[in-house]
Amino acid sequence: MTEARFDEVIHPGTRLSVVALLAAADWVEFAYIRDQLSLSDSALSKQLSTLQDVGYVHLDRETSGQRRRVRARLTSEGRVAFRAHVAALREIVAAADVSETL
Amino acid sequence: MDEVSAQEARAALAAVERGRLSVVERIAVPAWYWWFVAAGWVVLGILGDLGNPWVTSTATLLFGALHAGVAPRVVSGRHGSGELSVRAEVAGGRVTVAVLGGLVLLTGVTVGAAFALSADGSGHPATGASVLAAVIVLLGGPMLIARFRRAARVAGAP
Numbered sequence: 001m002t003e004a005r006f007d008e009v010i011h012p013g014t015r016l017s018v019v020a021l022l023a024a025a026d027w028v029e030f031a032y033i034r035d036q037l038s039l040s041d042s043a044l045s046k047q048l049s050t051l052q053d054v055g056y057v058h059l060d061r062e063t064s065g066q067r068r069r070v071r072a073r074l075t076s077e078g079r080v081a082f083r084a085h086v087a088a089l090r091e092i093v094a095a096a097d098v099s100e101t102l
Numbered sequence: 103m104d105e106v107s108a109q110e111a112r113a114a115l116a117a118v119e120r121g122r123l124s125v126v127e128r129i130a131v132p133a134w135y136w137w138f139v140a141a142g143w144v145v146l147g148i149l150g151d152l153g154n155p156w157v158t159s160t161a162t163l164l165f166g167a168l169h170a171g172v173a174p175r176v177v178s179g180r181h182g183s184g185e186l187s188v189r190a191e192v193a194g195g196r197v198t199v200a201v202l203g204g205l206v207l208l209t210g211v212t213v214g215a216a217f218a219l220s221a222d223g224s225g226h227p228a229t230g231a232s233v234l235a236a237v238i239v240l241l242g243g244p245m246l247i248a249r250f251r252r253a254a255r256v257a258g259a260p
Contacts, residue, residue: 006106013114013117016117016118017121018121019121020119020120020121020122021121021124021125022121024121024122024124024126024188025186025187025189026186026187026189027186028185029184029186031185032185032186036124086115089111089115089118090111090115092107092111093115095108096107096108096111097108
């Protein structure tokens with residue numbers, strides 16, 4: 001069972017959406033994340049570098065012809081942190097549900 | 103963490119689920135794969151009616167080898183687009199089994215239909231049966247994958 005641990009790096013809204021998308025995939029193209037979350041290139045780059053700095057995300061850059069592609073993927077540390085964060089969120093909701101029923 | 107309200111946690115979990123669903127929507131087998139299988143089926147049917155066992159056998163082996171070359175990369179449903187690769191646990195492991203099992207089942211349907219057409223006096227029973235199989239592939243293939251997408255949607259957050 002995943003140990004619950006609230007993660008301050010993952011939690012902010014946009015970053016959580018980015019990580020949630022990456023968590024369901026092996027890798028995702030930069031352009032797909034940008035379009036899916038309606039972000040600008042610079043806003044997404046900023047979020048990804050924050051996640052990269054803490055070791056949660058790895059970026060693969062490859063050039064095919066004149067096209068440059070960037071693929072983002074969660075590292076195993078990022079995946080563990082995401083699962084722990086989701087578990088922490090569920091605990092908060094469960095605790096609130098229990099107190100509401102009392 | 104204490105400052106996070108239950109309402110905020112629920113909203114965050116909803117965002118997590120939206121992220122998962124946007125990936126689930128990308129579970130797909132490329133359209134060219136269904137066309138490749140359907141076209142191959144029809145060609146084999148036509149060759150079967152021409153009645154040269156060597157040509158039919160060689161073409162069947164060639165088609166089987168080509169299929170074996172492309173199928174592992176596409177039938178899992180995880181690489182339907184070049185934009186992302188769906189995680190195996192999200193796509194579910196049964197897509198490959200369902201697609202390949204469906205093709206085995208379709209082989210039986212083709213043979214049965216060919217016998218039925220032949221008994222009915224058709225001059226080109228194998229062609230007729232393979233066209234039927236091709237239509238089933240083109241219509242049924244995407245429907246099968248849509249079914250797996252629906253199952254993955256309700257499977258729950260990771």
